[in-house]
Amino acid sequence: xxxxxxxxxxxxxxxxxxxxxxxxxxxxxxxxxxxxxxxxxxxxxxxxxxxxxxxxxxxxxxxxxxxxxxxxxxxxxxxxxxxxxxxxxxxxxxxxxxxxxxxxxxxxxxxxxxxxxxxxxxxxxxxxxxxxxxxxxxxxxxxxxxxxxxxxxxxxxxxxxxxxxxxxxxxxxxxxxxxxxxxxxxxxxxxxxxxxxxxxxxxxxxxxxxxxxxxxxxxxxxxxxxxxxxxx
Amino acid sequence: xxxxxxxxxxxxxxxxxxxxxxxxxxxxxxxxxxxxxxxxxxxxxxxxxxxxxxxxxxxxxxxxxxxxxxxxxxxxxxxxxxxxxxxxxxxxxxxxxxxxxxxxxxxxxxxxxxxxxxxxxxxxxxxxxxxxxxxxxxxxxxxxxxxxxxxxxxxxxxxxxxxxxxxxxxxxxxxxxxxxxxxxxxxxxxxxxxxxxxxxxxxxxxxxxxxxxxxxxxxxxxxxxxxxxxxxxxxxxxxxxxxxxxxxxxxxxxxxxxxxxxxxxxxxxxxxxxxxxxxxxxxxxxxxxxxxxxxxxxxxxxxxxxxxxxxxxxxxxxxxxxxxxxxxxxxxxxxxxxxxxxxxxxxxxxxxxxxxxxxxxxxxxxxxxxxxxxxxxxxxxxxxxxxxxxxxxxxxxxxxxxxxxxxxxxxxxxxxxxxxxxxxxxxxxxxxxxxxxxxxxxxxxxxxxxxxxxxxxxxxxxxxxxxxxxxxxxxxxxxxxxxxxxxxxxxxxxxxxxxxxxxxxxxxxxxxxxxxxxxxxxxxxxxxxxxxxxxxxxxxxxxxxxxxxxxxxxxxxxxxxxxxxxxxxxxxxxxxxxxxxxxxxxxxxxxxxxxxxxxxxxxxxxxxxxxxxxxxxxxxxxxxxxxxxxxxxxxxxxxxxxxxxxxxxxxxxxxxxxxxxxxxxxxxxxxxxxxxxxxxxxxxxxxxxxxxxxxxxxxxxxxxxxxxxxxxxxxxxxxxxxxxxxxxxxxxxxxxxxxxxxxxxxxxxxx
Numbered sequence: 001x002x003x004x005x006x007x008x009x010x011x012x013x014x015x016x017x018x019x020x021x022x023x024x025x026x027x028x029x030x031x032x033x034x035x036x037x038x039x040x041x042x043x044x045x046x047x048x049x050x051x052x053x054x055x056x057x058x059x060x061x062x063x064x065x066x067x068x069x070x071x072x073x074x075x076x077x078x079x080x081x082x083x084x085x086x087x088x089x090x091x092x093x094x095x096x097x098x099x100x101x102x103x104x105x106x107x108x109x110x111x112x113x114x115x116x117x118x119x120x121x122x123x124x125x126x127x128x129x130x131x132x133x134x135x136x137x138x139x140x141x142x143x144x145x146x147x148x149x150x151x152x153x154x155x156x157x158x159x160x161x162x163x164x165x166x167x168x169x170x171x172x173x174x175x176x177x178x179x180x181x182x183x184x185x186x187x188x189x190x191x192x193x194x195x196x197x198x199x200x201x202x203x204x205x206x207x208x209x210x211x212x213x214x215x216x217x218x219x220x221x222x223x224x225x226x227x228x229x230x231x232x
Numbered sequence: 233x234x235x236x237x238x239x240x241x242x243x244x245x246x247x248x249x250x251x252x253x254x255x256x257x258x259x260x261x262x263x264x265x266x267x268x269x270x271x272x273x274x275x276x277x278x279x280x281x282x283x284x285x286x287x288x289x290x291x292x293x294x295x296x297x298x299x300x301x302x303x304x305x306x307x308x309x310x311x312x313x314x315x316x317x318x319x320x321x322x323x324x325x326x327x328x329x330x331x332x333x334x335x336x337x338x339x340x341x342x343x344x345x346x347x348x349x350x351x352x353x354x355x356x357x358x359x360x361x362x363x364x365x366x367x368x369x370x371x372x373x374x375x376x377x378x379x380x381x382x383x384x385x386x387x388x389x390x391x392x393x394x395x396x397x398x399x400x401x402x403x404x405x406x407x408x409x410x411x412x413x414x415x416x417x418x419x420x421x422x423x424x425x426x427x428x429x430x431x432x433x434x435x436x437x438x439x440x441x442x443x444x445x446x447x448x449x450x451x452x453x454x455x456x457x458x459x460x461x462x463x464x465x466x467x468x469x470x471x472x473x474x475x476x477x478x479x480x481x482x483x484x485x486x487x488x489x490x491x492x493x494x495x496x497x498x499x500x501x502x503x504x505x506x507x508x509x510x511x512x513x514x515x516x517x518x519x520x521x522x523x524x525x526x527x528x529x530x531x532x533x534x535x536x537x538x539x540x541x542x543x544x545x546x547x548x549x550x551x552x553x554x555x556x557x558x559x560x561x562x563x564x565x566x567x568x569x570x571x572x573x574x575x576x577x578x579x580x581x582x583x584x585x586x587x588x589x590x591x592x593x594x595x596x597x598x599x600x601x602x603x604x605x606x607x608x609x610x611x612x613x614x615x616x617x618x619x620x621x622x623x624x625x626x627x628x629x630x631x632x633x634x635x636x637x638x639x640x641x642x643x644x645x646x647x648x649x650x651x652x653x654x655x656x657x658x659x660x661x662x663x664x665x666x667x668x669x670x671x672x673x674x675x676x677x678x679x680x681x682x683x684x685x686x687x688x689x690x691x692x693x694x695x696x697x698x699x700x701x702x703x704x705x706x707x708x709x710x711x712x713x714x715x716x717x718x719x720x721x722x723x724x725x726x727x728x729x730x731x732x733x734x735x736x737x738x739x740x741x742x743x744x745x746x747x748x749x750x751x752x753x754x755x756x757x758x759x760x761x762x763x764x765x766x767x768x769x770x771x772x773x774x775x776x777x778x779x780x781x782x783x784x785x786x787x788x789x790x791x792x793x794x795x796x797x798x799x800x801x802x803x804x805x806x807x808x809x810x811x812x813x814x815x816x817x818x819x820x821x822x823x824x825x826x827x828x829x830x831x832x833x834x835x836x837x838x839x840x841x842x843x844x845x846x847x848x849x850x851x852x853x854x855x856x857x858x859x860x861x862x863x864x865x866x867x868x869x870x871x872x873x874x875x876x877x878x879x880x881x882x883x884x885x886x887x888x889x890x891x892x893x894x895x896x897x898x899x900x901x902x903x904x905x906x907x908x909x910x911x912x913x914x915x916x917x918x919x920x921x922x923x924x925x926x927x928x929x930x931x932x933x934x935x936x937x938x939x940x941x942x943x944x945x946x947x948x949x950x951x952x953x954x955x956x957x958x959x960x961x962x963x964x965x966x967x968x969x970x971x972x973x974x975x976x977x978x979x980x981x982x983x
Contacts (some may be wrong), residue, residue, distance in 0.1 A: 046979070055889060055975045076893065083891025094886050094978050098625045098646045099639070106635050111891050134621045154891075162979075 001032035001067075002190055003052070003158070010047050010213075022046040023213035025061070029192070029206065031157070032182055037194040038200045039210035045194040046162055048210065052192065053086050053160045054078040065158070083111045087151030087189075091163035093143040095135040095150075102131045105149045112154025116187075123148045124186075125179060134213035141172030148179060152189070159183075161193040165200070170232070177203060177227040199232035248878075249540065251871045252501055256544025256588070257551055258863065259494040264552020264584040266486020268574055269559035270479040276572040277399065277475050284347040286396035287439035287445050288466050290316075294459035294696060296436055307448040310440035313316040316347045318435045319428055320827045321382035321418075322856065323372070334372065334414050335403065335827070336364070336382055336426065339395065341419035345439040346397040348419040349570045352376060353391020359423045360385060362378070363393030365401055367568055368416020370703040382418070383428055393419050394568040397439070400471045401568060405464065406693070406727075406832035409842030410566070435828035461695050468725065475567050481927045482559070487583050489664065491591070493864065496656045496954075500871060501537050502599035503649050507879050509533065509603040516604065517611030526604050533604070537596040541589055552584065565849045567874075624648065639902040647879070650872045651908050657868030658912030659919070661861045662955060666920025667927075668857035669947035674845045674924065674939040678792075682840055685792045687737040688818040691834040692825055699829045707819035708736050711803050712832075715771040715780075719761050726757065728771065728796040730803025730814075737818045738797075742786050746798055748805035750785045757794035758787065758931060759940050773807065780806050791940075858954075865958035869909065873966050877901060877973075881888050884970060885977035894971050901970060902963050909955055917948070 010022040022044045029035050039045045048058040052063055057078075058071050070081055087108075097105050102118060122131050125145040135143055144164060151159055161180070165173035172178045181203060183189055193200065201207045201223040207216035241247050280286070297305075302313050316339070323334035341348050341356055341363060351366055353376045362382075364374055369392060394401075403415040420428075440447065449463065454460045466472050468617045509516065516529060556574055565571075572815070624645050630638045644651055693712045694700045700709070711730040716723050728751065731738045742752060752762065762767065763784060771780045788797045798806065804813050815831075817823075822835065877884065884897055892900070924941040 050976075050979070053889075055979070079888070079891055079893050081891075082495050082889065083893075088889055090979070094882065096886070098621055098642050103635070103638065103642075107639070107887065110635065134626070136621055150890075163503075191586050 001066070002033070003027075003029040003030055003192075004062070004064040005048075005052065006062040006064075008048070008051060008063060009059045010044075010051055010056065011059045020213045022051065022058075023153070025210070025213070025215050027208055027215060027218055029190060031190050032178070032184070032188045033205040034193065034203065035206040036199060036204040037192065037208045037210055038196075038201060039194075041196075043210045044213040045210055047213075048161055049160050049192065049194050052158075053088060054081045083154075084113065085157050087154065087156035087159045089144070089147050089151050089159065089161040089164045091166035093135070093140075093147045093167075095143055095146055097135055100132050100134055101127055101138070101146050104135070104146050105153050109153045110152050112156075114155050116153050116155050118153060121149045121153055124183075139172070140168050141175055144172070144176050145169060145179060147174070148183070152183060152187070155187070157190060159189050159191045161191060162211060163195055164193065165195065165197065171220045174195075174227065174230075181227040197232060199230050202230045203227045235535075237532075238539065242539075246506065248871060248874060249536075251867050251874075252497060252504075252540050253544050253547070255497040255500075255864065255871075256494065256541060256592070256787050257548040259490045259497060260545055260548025260584060260588060261490075261551040261555050262493070262860070263490030263588070264549055264580065265555030265559055266482050266490075267580045267583055268552060268556035268576065269563070270483035270486075271577050271580060272556070273479045273560060273563050273569070273572055274476060274483075274573045275575060275577070276569060277479075277567075279417050280349070280399070280570060281396050281472070282766065284349055285287050285345045285441060286466065286472060287345050288442050289451075290397075290437050290462075290464050291438045291451070291452070291454060291460060292437050292439070292462040292695065294461055297438075297458065299941050299980065302438075305450065305453070309442065310452060311440050311446055311455070312345065314343065314439045316343065316346065316437050316439050317425070317429065318437075319383075319425070319432055320435070321428075323380070324380065324730045333822075333824075334416075336368065336380070336384065336416050336418045337403075337827075338418050338425065340422050341393070342422050342427045343395070345441055346395045348393045348395040351392040351394060352572050353389075353393075356390060356419070356421050358388065358390075359421055360387050361390045361421065362387035362424075363391045363419040365390050365394055365398065365412075365416040365418065365568055366392035367401060367410075367412035367656060371413040372416075373677075380418075383432070385424070385428070387418070387420065387424075394570065395419070397469075397471055398571060399567050400474045402471050403827065404830060404832040405470060407470075407834070409839070409846060411838050411842050411845075413841075414838065421480075433826045433828050479563060481561075485667075485923065485927055489660070491583070491587065492534065493660050494588045494591055495595065496653065496660060496868070498537070498595035500653045500868070500875075501540060501592070502596045503653055503872075504875050505533055505536060505596060506599055506603045506649075507875060508623065509600065511879075511914050513606070513611045517606075517608050520608035520611065525603075525842040529604055530601060533600045534593070534597060537592055541592040545585055545589060549584065562849060562853065566846075574908055581742070584608070594613055615950050622646070622648075623966070635675050639900060643880070643901070644904065644908075647876050650876050651905070654868065654872045654905065654908045655912050655915075657872065658865060658955070659916050661863075661868060661958070662864035662912050662916035662951060663861075663919050663923070664857050664864065665861035665944065665951045665954060667923055668854045668861065669951060670920050670943050671850055671857070672854050672942050673943050674928065675843065675850055677942045678939045679840060679843050679847065682792050682836075682843060683912035685790045686834075686836050686839065687790065688820070689836050690819045691816060691832075692823065693816040693831040693833070694829055695831045696829070697813070700814060700817060703817055703825060704814075705859070706823055707817040708732065709800075709814040710816045711800065711809075711814050712816040712817055713803075713807065715773055717769045717771050719763070719769075722762065723772075726771075726794055726796055728798065728803065728806075730798055730800040732800045738790065740788060740790070740797060742788075743797065743799040743802075746785065746802045747783075748802055749780070749782050750802060751782045751796045751798040751806075752786045752788040753784050754788050754791045754793065754795045754797070756791050756940055757796065759925075760794045761833075771806070772908065778808075782806060862954060862958055864911075865955060866962050869905075870960055870963035870965055873905060873962060874969060877966060877969055881973055881977050882980075883978075884973045885975055885979075888973070889975050889978055894967070898963075898967050898970055902966060906956070906959050909959055913952060913955055917943075 005025055005027045008022055008025040011018045011020045020154055025048060037045050051058050054070055063070050065085060105118050109118055125148060127145055130142060165176055184191055204221050207219050207221055208215055246924055306313050319338045321336050321338055323336060374380055376389055376391055378389050380389055399415045401410045451463045611681055625642060626643055628645055630641055710726055714725055714727050716725055731743055765784055765786055767784050771782055804811055880901060887897055921941050928939050
C-alpha cells in the first residue's frame with residue numbers, strides 16, 4: 001500500500017470547545033492512483049491534504065507513506081519528507097513573480113534526488129514558447145501548468161493538488177486535467193486531488209467524500225473516464 | 233476606526249515600528265544634543281564677553297604709555313583703553329629648569345575690561361583673597377577655602393573665577409593647547425597686587441574696547457608713534473576666539489548627520505508603507521469602489537509616519553536635552569566659563585523639530601500619494617501588486633550564473649528601493665564609524681608626528697629680540713614670525729620659521745638652495761589650505777603693515793602643524809631684516825625665561841601632554857560615535873532585510889513547502905546583501921575623510937596646528953569588521969523571523 005491513513009484527527013481548541021477539522025479519517029491509496037476528494041467548503045478536505053503533505057501535524061492517528069509513519073516526524077524531518085516525496089499544486093499557483101517560467105521550475109529541480117529534465121517538462125506542459133516569460137505575462141491556465149511542472153520536476157512520488165482548477169475557466173480546467181492524466185500515465189505519479197467540482201471524480205481511480213471532517217464515502221471508480229471526456 | 237487599525241498595526245509590527253522610532257530618536261537626539269549644547273555655549277560666551285566687557289583688541293609696547301597719552305588715545309580714537317598688568321608666580325620654587333613648572337598668572341580682579349566673574353565661592357573681601365581659575369585648581373588639587381602660596385604669600389582661595397580674556401587659558405597666545413596642570417590664572421585684590429609688583433617682572437598689556445574701524449587707526453598711530461610690539465584683534469586672539477570654532481564644528485556636524493539620517497529613515501518608512509499599500513492594493517481598490525477618496529486613504533496611511541515622527545520627536549528631544557548636558561562637559565574640559573545655561577533657540581527648533589517633521593511627512597507623503605494614484609479597477613485586479621515585474625528585472629537574464637546566484641540577484645533587483653535605502657543607511661552608519669576612526673587615528677598620528685617630528689625640546693620666541701642675547705648660548709638661534717595670508721578671500725595666519733645652515737635640530741638639505749623669496753611648506757599646511765608646490769602666496773606682516781610675496785618650492789620633511797620653513801638667510805631677505813637678525817631660540821632642554829619676555833613658547837613635552845589630554849577628551853566622543861554607528865547599522869540592516877522578508881513571506885513559505893530547509897531558505901533570502909553595505913563602506917571612506925577634514929579645518933582654522941585626517945588600514949579593517957558583524961548580527965536575528973514564517977502563509981494566498 002502506498003498511502004495508509006488511519007483514524008486521523010486534527011482538532012483545534014477554540015475556547016473550551018474543540019473543533020475537529022479532520023475526525024477519525026481512514027483511507028488507503030495504491031501507488032499510481034488518482035484519488036479525488038470531494039466535499040463542501042469547510043469539510044476538512046484541505047486540512048486532510050495538508051496533513052498528508054506534512055504541512056500540518058495531526059492531533060492523533062497515523063499516516064503511512066510506503067509503510068513509513070510521518071505523524072511522529074519533527075518539523076525538520078517533515079521538510080525532508082516534503083522534499084523527497086511530495087509535490088504540491090495549489091489553486092492560486094503561487095509562482096514566484098520575478099522568476100521566469102523556467103526559473104520557477106528550476107527552483108524545485110535542486111531539491112529532487114532524481115529530478116526530471118526541465119526542458120522536457122516544459123515541453124510536456126506545452127510552455128516551450130513561454131519558458132522565458134514571467135508569471136504576470138501568462139494566462140491562468142499557463143500559470144497552473146508552470147505550477148504543475150514545478151511540482152513534478154523533483155520527480156515526487158505523491159502529487160497533492162488543492163483545487164487545481166478552482167481558479168480556471170472550463171476550457172483551461174480541462175487542459176490542466178488532461179495534463180494531470182498524462183503525467184500520471186507517463187511518470188506513474190500518485191495523485192491526490194481535492195475539488196468542489198463533482199465531475200472531476202470521473203477521471204479518478206478512487207473517490208473519497210468528506211463531510212464535517214469525517215470520510216463518508218471511499219469507493220473505487222469502476223467507470224473511469226478520460227479527462228477529455230468529462231464534462232460539467 | 234482608523235486609529236484602532238493604526239494601533240493594531242503598531243502592535244503587529246512592533247519590532248519594525250520600534251526600530252523606526254529608535255532611528256528617529258537617534259537623529260533628533262544628535263541634532264538637538266549637538267545644536268543645543270554648542271549653540272548655548274556660543275551664546276553664553278558671547279553674553280559673557282558682552283556683560284564682562286571682553287576686549288576688542290590688545291596691544292603690547294616696549295615700555296608703557298603715560299596716563300595723559302592714554303587719555304589722548306581714548307578721546308582721539310574713541311576707544312576705551314585699560315592698562316592690564318599681570319605677574320607670573322611660580323608655584324614650585326625649586327629647580328629653575330623643571331619641565332612641568334607650575335605657574336599662576338596673577339591679575340587684578342577689579343578691572344573695567346575683561347572683568348573676571350565669580351564662578352563659585354565668595355567675593356574678594358580680604359587683601360590676600362584670591363579667585364583661582366577652576367581648571368588649574370582642579371588639576372592641582374586646590375579647593376575653595378584652601379591656601380595657595382604664591383611669591384611667598386599665602387593666598388586664601390575664596391572662589392573660582394575667570395575673565396573673558398582667559399576663557400581658553402593659554403599661557404602664551406600662540407601656544408598650541410592649554411595645560412591646566414601647569415598654568416592657570418588667579419585674580420587678586422589691587423592692594424595685594426601693588427605689594428607684589430615692586431621689584432618684580434610685570435607684564436603690561438593694554439586692552440581696548442572699540443569699533444574695529446577705530447582700532448585700525450589706533451594701530452596705525454601706535455606703529456608710527458610708539459615701539460609697538462604686538463597688536464592683536466579679538467578675532468586673532470585664540471584665548472577669546474578658539475571657543476567659537478570649537479563649538480561651531482560639532483554643531484554643524486550634528487545637524488548634517490542628524491538630518492541625513494532622518495531623511496534615510498523617512499525613505500525607509502515610505503518603502504515600508506508602500507509595501508503595505510501594495511499588499512493591500514485589492515482592499516484599497518474595494519474602498520475606492522465603495523466611494524472612499526484618495527484624501528481619506530492618504531490621511532489614513534499618513535497617520536503612521538506622523539505618529540512615528542511625533543513619538544520620535546518627543547523622545548528624541550528629551551534624549552537630546554540629556555545629551556546636550558553631556559556634550560557641554562566636553563567644552564568645559566577645554567574652556568572655562570561661568571554657568572552656561574542650556575537654551576532652546578529658534579535654530580534648534582527649526583533643525584531639531586520642524587525640519588525633521590517636514591522631511592518625514594513630505595518624503596512619506598510623496599511616496600504614499602504616488603502609490604495611491606491608481607485607478608480602482610487596476611487596484612482591484614491587482615495590476616500593481618507584487619506580481620508585477622519591473623523593466624530592470626526583465627532585463628536581468630544572467631544566464632551564465634548559477635540558479636541560486638540568479639535568484640538572489642533578481643530578488644535584490646526586485647527590492648532595489650530597499651537596497652538603495654540599505655546603501656544610504658549603511659553609508660550613514662559607516663560614515664559615523666569612519667569619522668570616529670578618523671578622529672582617533674588623526675589625533676594619534678598627530679601625537680606621533682609631534683613626538684617624531686618636533687626636533688627640539690623648546691622653542692622660545694622673544695617679544696623683544698634684544699632679550700634673546702642673554703640666552704643665545706643655551707640653544708640655536710632661529711626666527712619665527714606669525715604672518716597673515718589670504719586664501720579663498722579669508723585671512724589666515726601661518727608661522728614662518730627661519731633655520732640656520734647646518735642646524736642641530738633640522739636636517740632639511742633643500743633649505744641650502746633656496747633663493748631669497750622661496751619657502752618650503754609642511755604637509756599640514758598643504759592639506760589645510762590646499763596649496764600646491766609652485767604656488768605664490770603673499771605674506772602680510774600686520775605689525776609692519778607690509779606684504780611679501782613668497783614662492784612655495786617644496787614640502788618640508790617635518791610636519792607638526794601648518795608651518796612654512798625657509799633658510800635663515802631667506803627669512804631675513806623676505807622680511808628685509810639684517811643678516812644676523814633672530815627672534816627665537818631652539819633648545820635641547822627647558823630654560824627659565826620669564827613669560828613676559830616671551831611671545832610664545834613651544835615645549836615638546838607640554839605639547840604632547842596637551843594633545844594627549846585632548847585625546848582623552850576625544851575618546852569619549854569617539855566611543856559615542858562608534859556606538860551610534862553600530863546602532864544605526866544594526867537597526868537599518870535589520871529593518872530593511874526584515875521588510876524584504878515580510879514582503880517575500882508567501883514565497884518563503886512556498887519554498888519551505890517545496891522542501892527547502894531553514895538554512896537553504898536563509899541562503900536564498902538573506903545571503904548576498906552584504907555587497908550593498910560594502911558599497912556604503914567604499915562611499916563612506918572618502919566622505920568620512922571630507923567631514924573630518926571639514927571639522928578639523930573648522931576647529932583649527934585660527935590655530936597654529938592641524939590634525940591631518942588619516943585613517944590606518946587597521947582602522948579600516950576594524951570598520952569593515954564592525955560592518956560585517958552588524959550585518960551578521962542582524963542576519964542572525966532575521967534568521968529567526970525567516971524560520972518563524974509558517975507553511976500556511978502560502979496557502980492563504982489568493983493572488
